[in-house]
Amino acid sequence: MSISIKEIAEIVGVSRGTVDRALNNRPGISAEVKAKVLKVAKDHGYRFNRAGRMLSIRKAPPKIGIQMPSIGNDFFLDVLAGIDKAVDELADFGVTVSIKQMKGFDPAKQVSQIRQLIDEGINGLAFVPIDDPMTSKLMDELSEKGVPVIVLNSDISEGQRLCYIGTDYTLSGRTAAGFFRVLAKGRAMQTLVVTGSHLVLGHNQRTDGFVQVAQEHPEQIHILEVVENLDDEQISYDLTKEALKQFPQLNAIYLAAGGVAGTCKAVEESGRDESIEIVCNDVTPAVIDYLKSGTITATIGQQPFAQGYQAVQMLFNFLLDGNRPDDQWLTRSEIVIAENAGQADSENR
Amino acid sequence: MSISIKEIAEIVGVSRGTVDRALNNRPGISAEVKAKVLKVAKDHGYRFNRAGRMLSIRKAPPKIGIQMPSIGNDFFLDVLAGIDKAVDELADFGVTVSIKQMKGFDPAKQVSQIRQLIDEGINGLAFVPIDDPMTSKLMDELSEKGVPVIVLNSDISEGQRLCYIGTDYTLSGRTAAGFFRVLAKGRAMQTLVVTGSHLVLGHNQRTDGFVQVAQEHPEQIHILEVVENLDDEQISYDLTKEALKQFPQLNAIYLAAGGVAGTCKAVEESGRDESIEIVCNDVTPAVIDYLKSGTITATIGQQPFAQGYQAVQMLFNFLLDGNRPDDQWLTRSEIVIAENAGQADSENR
DNA sequence: CTGAAAGCGCTTACAG
DNA sequence: CTGAAAGCGCTTACAG
Secondary structure (H helix, E strand, C coil): CCCCHHHHHHHHCCCHHHHHHHHCCCCCCCHHHHHHHHHHHHHCCCCCCHHHHHHHHHHCCCEEEEEECCCCCCHHHHHHHHHHHHHHHHHHHCCEEEEEECCCCCHHHHHHHHHHHHHCCCCEEEECCCCCHHHHHHHHHHHHCCCCEEEECCCCCCCCCCEEEEECHHHHHHHHHHHHHHHHCCCCEEEEEEECCCCCHHHHHHHHHHHHHHHHCCCCEEEEEEEECCCCHHHHHHHHHHHHHHCCCCCEEEECCCCHHHHHHHHHHHCCCCCCEEEEECCCHHHHHHHHHCCCCEEEECCHHHHHHHHHHHHHHHHHHCCCCCCEEEECCEEECCCCCCCCHHHHC | CCCCHHHHHHHHCCCHHHHHHHHCCCCCCCHHHHHHHHHHHHHCCCCCCHHHHHHHHHHCCCEEEEEECCCCCCHHHHHHHHHHHHHHHHHHHCCEEEEEECCCCCHHHHHHHHHHHHHCCCCEEEECCCCCHHHHHHHHHHHHCCCCEEEECCCCCCCCCCEEEEECHHHHHHHHHHHHHHHHCCCCEEEEEEECCCCCHHHHHHHHHHHHHHHHCCCCEEEEEEEECCCCHHHHHHHHHHHHHHCCCCCEEEECCCCHHHHHHHHHHHCCCCCCEEEEECCCHHHHHHHHHCCCCEEEECCHHHHHHHHHHHHHHHHHHCCCCCCEEEECCEEECCCCCCCCHHHCC
């Protein structure tokens, strides 16, 4: 309940329009008047009122763009659900959202979809970036135009952005290893680490986090080998099969990225699924099935719903108040087993 | 972007005040006019606009009351933090909150604190109820006055309420047992279950959930005994010590409620902490220390921050729009080990 | 450079 | 029972 623009105007003895110009750095105001207004505002602890602003922006409501490599990828279903919820909540304020989805990771396609969004006149963008110079350059271009950009689910090595919203990849790798540490009890977990690609930052961070904890607990976790499946089920199957042959002592597999079904198939076929603990990431319908059947022991969740929800809310807030959020908004790394799988992420944004 | 009151007024050919009377069931409107207005509103899919309502209620902003047995109980720190965040977000809409805290579980004290809040003129109440007829009666009284009541963290067997916000106790017990199931591998977990009190619904639900899963997996989990520590550290210590003597095969303890430090002390003194896995509930500073030291293997979290945040938000929403929420809003049962402890719950409401 | 007015969608006294 | 007006806090053309 701070002071209002109207009250400031009365105190300074100017019109509300003038106060507005001073407070929001609009042109057409003398330096002296501006200084006087700002002083009074500061002295009285002025904070703009969201309800007032929300109502008045309805005449030119913000438009938000989303771009994601989500086609054919179940992980993004919850992200989309989170986006939907935020859109629903913000509909009252006139906010609209335009979503472009693509299949796979083609930077040219990504750039062209974002250009489409720009043509639609978006005031803010959230997207799952492919770490490519083309994308980074486009981000810089948007930032210069004053369009805030949020990177979602994956961070990017270059390019101006407002915030990264997503999992703490290192922590999720550490958590997976911690789970093996707890499981070890007496024996050592002889572990195969299956990562996606050495070219993907998040995959490397997960592997690094896993390796860190393994080194802290050498009695509990021994890494046999780190292999790269390029997120491909067939490659994942082949590599796992090979490792099973090569390492008869193998009793644990950590999947840092995709290719879960391929690895599970190889393990099931080997008949060693009883003695091998598999830990992977994300709580997709397929993973839930593997948890229930016992092939996968645990998975590390990353709150996809919250990621989608927060991206939209954060863009809206920034467009409303112009305050930069923290550089990162990290979701929790949650250990999920058969018993606590299937809890609605959606309830908690 | 639905139709507005102004537009409905124009279509029907009445004033905006009349439309308001019809839409909000206010007195002083003829049945025919009301019917006409409601028909047009329905045909055009009218939904009231939050920004408009939020701005106009500033003249008589809602006041929310909170009552909790939180003094001297670290668990509630995060609940309070969640309340604070919601209050901060709603300050723009003029919402104020009055919080009464007490130590322990005295129903008379609870009732008297709630009466104080009523005297302060609250429009909604969220509290952690003691399951006592005095409390239930007061809840009914409030509901009749039109003051919505949310029960927080514990449900209550009787009494009118808008919603229960809190953990799914049964699920948290199931999750704890599921964790033991996973840990078992080859051996059986010979488990001591330490509950709080048979008089507390939530404690019973946790124990029941644990027992369910134990029965589903008799090879993995064997319950040696269920004891009751009345949330008292000394009793917890004594009972644990006794059980350790009685059951040399004991290798797992599930703590369904409080008394964690007492049990941990007994286990540490016995020198058997290496061979005994302890799982408890909640992520308090003390529990985090035990996780790091290895005495406690895992704890089941319940999103206390989200509980506090949601209670305030839900009351505000109900006061704004009058729509009853779902009967329950359940938070997630999260498995937390040393590696993923200490993640800010606060980031995710 | 500055002010006066109108408007965003809603509610609330006040007249009649 | 109904309407006209004012107001919540802000922004946006439009005059001057």
